[in-house]
Amino acid sequence: MPSWSDTSMPEGILEEWERIIRKVVGIDPPTDQEGKADSIELPFSHGAKLRVISWKDEVNNMAYSGTDSDSVRALCGKLETYLIRFCLVIQVMRGICGESGMNEIDEKTAELAIMLTEYFRNMESRIAPEIDAGILNNRFTMLLGNLRDSFTTFQAVAEALKLGISESSVKRFLRNGGRDFIMKESHGRYRKI
Incomplete structure (x- = not known):
């Protein structure tokens, strides 16, 4: 593992990150007729929806049915929730950064969210055998x-x-x-x- 250091992040990167986060926080949801804040909906585009469904059917369901491990099965359920949340976060961040619109979750976002979800599966799979073998965290x-x-x-x-x-x-x-x-x-x- 590389050592940590007390080197500061370059000032330009910190300023850009602050600008992005301020834009996210500054998103004003629409209001209803009574002036109360309404929710912002980001539906899946048709292509993004098909990609997410394909991942669930071809990857996650296969991982679930292909194991007897309770920890792996529990992870499969968590990853489905994570994937949807990642889609939302990534789409908003891409919209704020001018890479896409913010009216729907697009295919690129779905693909990026799947990649991030699979990263977490891979990290978890490194410790799942230890959990199943009886090693406690x-x-x-x-x-x-x-x-x-x-x-x-x-x-x-x-x-x-x-x-x-x-x-x-x-x-x-x-x-x-x-x-x-x-x-x-x-x-x-x-x-x-």
């Missing part, structure tokens, strides 16, 4: 360290929230990911192995 190691030998779902969730772990993540861990570290004693009660 630091947050779950800390969570187990903070719990008694025998604990309830409620206690695990309360402790997880203190560590910044969502309720759904800790419940998924208790259900699937912690099988090498915990055992279920009864409904809602677990014991460390």
